Amino acid sequence: MSLAFGxxxxxGPDPRDPVVDPAQTAGSMTDTVCxxxxxxxxxIWWWIALAPSLALLGLGVIAVGWLLFSGxxxxxxxxxxxxxxxxxxxxxxIGIASGGTFISSLFFLLRADWRTSLSxxxxxxxxxxxxxxxxxxxxxxxxxxxxxxxxxxxxxxxxWPQFKSPLxxxxxxxxxxxxxxxxxxxxGILPDLATMRDRAQGRFAQVAYGSLALGFRGSGTQWRHYRxxxxxxxxxxxxxxxxxxxxxxxxxAGGETPGWHSTQFPPFFVFGxxxxxxxxxxxxxxxxxRLFRFEPFVTGRHIDVLCKLLLxxxxxxxxxxxxxxxxTYYGGDKAELSWFHDRLTGVHAPVYYLTLLxxxxxxxxxxxxxxxxxxxxxxxxxxxxIVGMWFERFGIVVVSLGHTELPSAWGIYHPSFWDYSLFAGxxxxxxxxxxxxxxxxxxxxxxxxxxxxEERAR
Amino acid sequence: xxxxxFADRDAMVHAFRTLRDAGLAAETYSxxxxxxxxxxxxxxxxxxxxxxxxxxxFAMQAYATTLGYKLDVGGRPNLAWPSYVPCAFExxxxxxxxxxxxxxxxxxxxxxxxxPVDEGAGFDAATRDGWFVAIRGDTRKAPALLEDLRxxxxxxxxx
Numbered sequence: 001m002s003l004a005f006g007x008x009x010x011x012g013p014d015p016r017d018p019v020v021d022p023a024q025t026a027g028s029m030t031d032t033v034c035x036x037x038x039x040x041x042x043x044i045w046w047w048i049a050l051a052p053s054l055a056l057l058g059l060g061v062i063a064v065g066w067l068l069f070s071g072x073x074x075x076x077x078x079x080x081x082x083x084x085x086x087x088x089x090x091x092x093x094i095g096i097a098s099g100g101t102f103i104s105s106l107f108f109l110l111r112a113d114w115r116t117s118l119s120x121x122x123x124x125x126x127x128x129x130x131x132x133x134x135x136x137x138x139x140x141x142x143x144x145x146x147x148x149x150x151x152x153x154x155x156x157x158x159x160w161p162q163f164k165s166p167l168x169x170x171x172x173x174x175x176x177x178x179x180x181x182x183x184x185x186x187x188g189i190l191p192d193l194a195t196m197r198d199r200a201q202g203r204f205a206q207v208a209y210g211s212l213a214l215g216f217r218g219s220g221t222q223w224r225h226y227r228x229x230x231x232x233x234x235x236x237x238x239x240x241x242x243x244x245x246x247x248x249x250x251x252x253a254g255g256e257t258p259g260w261h262s263t264q265f266p267p268f269f270v271f272g273x274x275x276x277x278x279x280x281x282x283x284x285x286x287x288x289x290r291l292f293r294f295e296p297f298v299t300g301r302h303i304d305v306l307c308k309l310l311l312x313x314x315x316x317x318x319x320x321x322x323x324x325x326x327x328t329y330y331g332g333d334k335a336e337l338s339w340f341h342d343r344l345t346g347v348h349a350p351v352y353y354l355t356l357l358x359x360x361x362x363x364x365x366x367x368x369x370x371x372x373x374x375x376x377x378x379x380x381x382x383x384x385x386i387v388g389m390w391f392e393r394f395g396i397v398v399v400s401l402g403h404t405e406l407p408s409a410w411g412i413y414h415p416s417f418w419d420y421s422l423f424a425g426x427x428x429x430x431x432x433x434x435x436x437x438x439x440x441x442x443x444x445x446x447x448x449x450x451x452x453x454e455e456r457a458r
Numbered sequence: 459x460x461x462x463x464f465a466d467r468d469a470m471v472h473a474f475r476t477l478r479d480a481g482l483a484a485e486t487y488s489x490x491x492x493x494x495x496x497x498x499x500x501x502x503x504x505x506x507x508x509x510x511x512x513x514x515x516f517a518m519q520a521y522a523t524t525l526g527y528k529l530d531v532g533g534r535p536n537l538a539w540p541s542y543v544p545c546a547f548e549x550x551x552x553x554x555x556x557x558x559x560x561x562x563x564x565x566x567x568x569x570x571x572x573x574p575v576d577e578g579a580g581f582d583a584a585t586r587d588g589w590f591v592a593i594r595g596d597t598r599k600a601p602a603l604l605e606d607l608r609x610x611x612x613x614x615x616x617x
Contacts, residue, residue: 026489026587152518160522162529169544176552183559195489195585214563215570218584220474220486222566227491228498229562233555236508240551247544450490450587454467 013300013373019113019452021296026450029297033444034199036292045291046439053431060425063418064139072142074418081401081413086140088393089423091248092276093133093430094174095269095389098241099277100126101181104188105237114305116448117297120192121288122281123185124443128433129280130178132426137171139422166247166254173247180240184233190216191226191447218447245270252396258339259400264323271316272389275359278310279385284434286375288443297444300373307372310385314363317392321360335405342403343395347412351395358388459617460593460600461578462609467492470589473607477593480603487575487590489583500565504558511553516546574617 020029067074077084100122107115138147150171152161161168193213200206216222249269252260262268285306289298328340343352362384365371372378398413464470471492477484486492519542523529528536563569575581575592584590593600594617604612 030489030586152522158527160527163519163523163545164531164538164541166544169548172545172548176548179552180555183555187559187562191585198582198585210571211569214568215573216568217573217575218487218489220488220492222568223488223491224496225498225500225562225565227496229500229504229558232501232504233558236504236551236554240548243544243547243551247548250544447490454490 013303013375015300015304015369015373017299017301018456019299019301020117020449020456021299022456024296024453026453029444029449029453030195030199030446032293032296033442033446033449034196036294037196037440037442038200038205042439043291046435050432050435053428053435056424056428057432058428059421060428063421063425066418067139067422068144072140074416076414076416076419080404080409080411081398083397083401084413085415085419085423086136088390088397089426090133090136090140091269091393091397092390093129093136093426094177094244094248095273095276095393096280096386097126097129097133097177097181097277098245098270098273099279099281100124100129101237101241102274102277103281104184105234105241108231108234109238112305113452114302116452117294117444118281118285118302118306119448120189120441120443120445121284121438123181123188124434124437124441125280125284126181127185127437128430130174130181131433132430134174134178135426135429137174166250169247170251173244177240177244180233180237184237187226187230187233188445189441190214191218192442192445194218195446196442241273242270245273248273257400257404258333258335259324259328259343259396262324262327264320264327268317268320268324271313271320272359272392275310275313275317275363275385276389278306278313279382279389282306282310282378282382283386286379288438292438292443294444297449303375303378304369304372307366307378307381310382311363311366314360314366314385318360321356339400339403343399346399346403348395348399348402351391351399355388355392355395358384359392362388459574459615460597460604461575461581461613461615462591462593462604462607463580463583463611464589464591464608465610467589469608470591473604473609474591476603476607477591477600480599482593482597482600482603483595484591484593487581487584487588487592489585489587489589498565500558500561503561504554507557508550508554512546512550514553515549516542519545574615577615578613580611 075084075086077086103115103122104119104126108119138144141147149159150161150168190213193209194216197206197209197213200209246266246269249265249267252269253262253265255261282303285298285302289295325340328336343349362381365377365381371381402411402413404410462473464473467488470486470488474484474486474492516539520537520539523538524536530536575590578590578592580588581590582588
C-alpha cells in the first residue's frame with residue numbers, strides 16, 4: 001500500500017488522493033511529525049532560509065531604531081498622502097493572517113477533513129503575520145511609547161479615547177485578534193506538546209516541552225473539557241476574523257476620501273483578506289510538505305481544495321472590484337469620478353491594472369485541474385495573488401489620498417528608503433519567527449490526525 | 459495504583475465503564491478524545507464572560523461619551539450607540555476566549571507537571587497510540603474485574 005502511494009506521490013499530487021495515506025497509523029504519523037522536530041541535526045535548508053530572514057530582521061530593527069530617533073519624517077508619507085506604506089503593509093499583513101484563522105476555525109466548524117493536517121501551519125502563519133501587522137499602527141503613532149493612550153485607562157487628564165472612531169475599533173480588534181490567536185494556538189498545540197514531551201530524548205527538551213505541556217496527559221477529564229473548549233473557541237474565532245477585517249475596512253470607509261466612503265468596504269476587505277490568506281498558506285504548505293516529508297498527510301486533495309478556495313476568493317474580490325466601479329459611476333459624485341479616472345489613467349494606473357491582472361485574471365487558471373496540480377504553477381499563482389493584494393492596498397491608500405476633493409491638495413507619494421526597509425524588516429520578522437516555530441513545534445496537529453486516521457480505518 | 463493498557467479504544471472505553479460502574483476510581487489516558495459525549499461547563503462560562511465583556515464594554519463606552527468626556531462634534535448625539543457595537547463585540551470575544559483559556563487550566567488543575575502515573579512502563583505511549591486506564595485508591599476489587607477485560611498489560615504503581 002505504502003509503495004503504491006509512493007508511486008502516486010512520485011507521479012505528482014492528484015485531487016483524488018485520500019486525505020491521509022491509508023498506510024499511515026497513529027504511531028507512524030506521530031513519529032514522522034515528531035521526528036521532523038526532534039532530529040538532532042538541523043537541516044541545511046533551514047539555515048539557508050534563516051540567514052536572509054535574520055538579515056532582513058536586522059534591517060527592520062535598524063529601521064525602527066532610526067524611526068524612533070528621527071520621528072515619522074523618516075518615512076515618505078506627508079500631506080496629502082498621510083497614510084503610506086505603513087497602512088498598506090498593515091492591511092496586507094493582517095489580510096494574510098486571516099487565512100490561518102479561516103482554516104483552523106471556520107473549517108473546523110464545517111468538519112472539513114482536509115483541514116486537520118493544515119491547521120497548525122496555517123495558525124502559526126497567522127500568529128506571526130498578525131504580529132507583523134500589529135507593529136505598523138503602533139509605529140505610525142509618531143510617539144509609539146504613548147500607544148497606551150489608545151486604551152481606556154484611568155488617567156490624571158480624565159481623558160477617554162474616541163470610541164466613535166473606527167481607528168480605535170481597529171486597535172481593540174487587532175489587540176483581541178492577536179491575543180485570541182495566541183491563546184487558540186496554544187490550546188490547539190497543548191496535546192501535541194505532551195506528545196513531544198514523551199518523545200523527546202534530551203533532558204533539556206523533555207523539561208522544555210514538559211513545562212509547556214503543563215501536565216497534559218490525555219486523561220479522560222482533560223479530553224472531556226478539551227474538546228468543548230476548543231470547539232467553542234473555534235466558533236468564536238470564525239466571526240472574530242470576519243469582524244477584524246470588517247473593522248479594517250471601516251478604517252477606510254469611515255473617511256470621506258473618494259474611493260473609501262463606501263458601505264461595501266467591510267465585506268470587500270474580508271474577501272481580499274481570505275484571497276491573500278489562502279495564497280500565503282499555499283506558499284508555505286507546498287515547500288513544507290516536501291521538506292518535512294509530510295506528503296502522506298498533505299496530499300493532492302489538500303492542494304486541490306486550497307486552490308479552489310483561492311479561486312473562489314478571487315471571484316469574490318473580482319465582484320467587489322466590479323461593484324467598486326459600478327457604484328462610482330452609478331453614484332455620479334464628481335470627486336469620486338475624478339478619482340476613478342485618475343486611477344484608470346493617472347500616474348498610478350499600472351497599479352490598478354496589475355491589481356486586476358494579479359488578483360482576478362491570473363487565479364482563473366485554477367479552473368483547470370492541470371494548473372491546480374502543478375506545484376510550480378500553484379506557487380506562481382499564489383505569489384501573484386499575494387503581490388496583487390499588496391498592489392490593491394497601494395491603490396486604495398495612495399491613489400485615494402493623493403486625489404481628494406480639492407485639486408489644490410493633490411499629490412504623489414514617494415516612499416523613502418526607511419519605508420522599504422521597515423517592510424523588509426517585517427518580512428524578516430515573519431520569516432524568522434515562522435522558521436523558529438517550525439523547528440521547535442510539531443507542524444501537524446497530531447491528536448486530530450490520529451482521530452482522522454482512526455476514522456478512516458473504520 | 460494499577461495501570462492497565464488496552465489494545466484499542468473500544469477495549470479501553472469498555473474497561474473504563476466496567477471499572478467505574480463497579481465503584482472504582484478509574485481514569486482513562488488516551489492519545490485522542492476517548493468518546494463523543496463531551497460535557498463541560500466551560501462553554502457556558504465562556505458565554506457568560508463574553509456577555510460580561512460585551513455589555514461591560516458597551517456600558518463603559520456609553521459612560522465615557524455621555525458623562526465622562528462629552529465631545530460635541532457638529533451636534534452629533536453623545537449616546538451614539540451603533541458605534542459602540544464593534545468594540546463591545548471585540549471585548550466580548552476577548553473575555554470569552556480568555557475565560558475559556560484560563561478555565562480550561564483551572565478546571566483540570568494544571569499545571570500538574572508530575573503524576574505517579576508517569577512512572578508506568580510504556581506510559582509514554584498514552585500520547586502516541588496507547589490506551590490506558592489507571593485505577594487509584596482502593597484497588598482490591600480490580601484484579602477480578604480485569605480478568606474479563608483483556609488488558610494487554612497490568613502494572614502496580616506506588617501512589
